[in-house]
Amino acid sequence: MEAGFVGAMALLVCFGLVVASPVVALAAWALSTRSDYFGDALGTVVAGAVGLFAAAAVALAVFVDPAAGLTFGVVAVGAALVLAVVPVLFGRQLLGRWTLLDADEALAYATLGWPVAMVTSAALFVAPGGLARYNVLFLEGVAATVAWMTLVLVVTLGPALAGLGLYNVVERVVRPGSGLR
Template identity: 85%
Template sequence: MEPGFVGAIALVVSFGLVVASPVVAVAAWALSTRRDSFGDALGTVAAVAVGLFAAVATALAAFVDPGAGLIFGVVAVAASLVLAVFPVVFGRQLLDRWTVLDADETLQYATLGWPVAMVTSAALFVAPGGLARYNVLFLEGLAATVAWLTLVLVVTLGPAVAGLALYNAVERVV
């Protein structure tokens, strides 16, 4: 397999996470209305997502190439840690400092802010040229540095900032 294949898988997984982020957040929120804890609901939804990733990796390994399934599995785990788990956990910690919410509520607001960060990061990724043209991968020099730092900040701080905005909006209504 060539290096371009791994990059293509990384892009597919990343944009798959962008598309899945609102589904995961809304499903966890909806499930939490029937459970005592948002963390338990999020764990259930995450387990289903892991099962789907495993099914896709197994299908790739069985029908395409075992290496393709392995690469997809490794990239999916890495992307999930970098684009989902770390930002939500970091957002939860920041919301814990910025608000008077308990741990479960900060997790809820960080999770509900996560899709906003993911969609914003996808928009920034394709911003240099749109969907049909160049994206951030084609930038060089200072433009590339600024673009990548902006993406890192949006992905890392986005769940906390969007969660805080949602919290403030809810508090004003109540």
């Protein structure tokens, strides 16, 4: 399998996660309004997303090439862990330390902050040259180091920071006079 194919697959999966992040977050939030526990709602939405990724991998394996399906599956799992699972769980931990939220509420705020981090990281990825020209993959030296470190920080800390901002808006604007919990 050619390295260019794997790289193209990685870019496709990463930008797919950017597009899917608001859908996943809002669907989990909508489901959680019908239950007492956000984690269950998020688990239901994630199970559906995993099913869609598995169906895409199987379709690639059957209709294109088994190696293409396997490559897509491996890249999708790796990207989901690096761009979704770890940042949201890390965001939940940070929000639990920074606020008086319990673990489930912190998970909700981190999940709702995740799309902000994903869209920001996508914008930073294409920022050097726009959609039609260059992205951070074409940078070299110090510029590449700064760009990649910025992306890592945005992806890792973004759900916590955006979730904290949302928490502050909810506590100060939506529920005025209630103060922080």
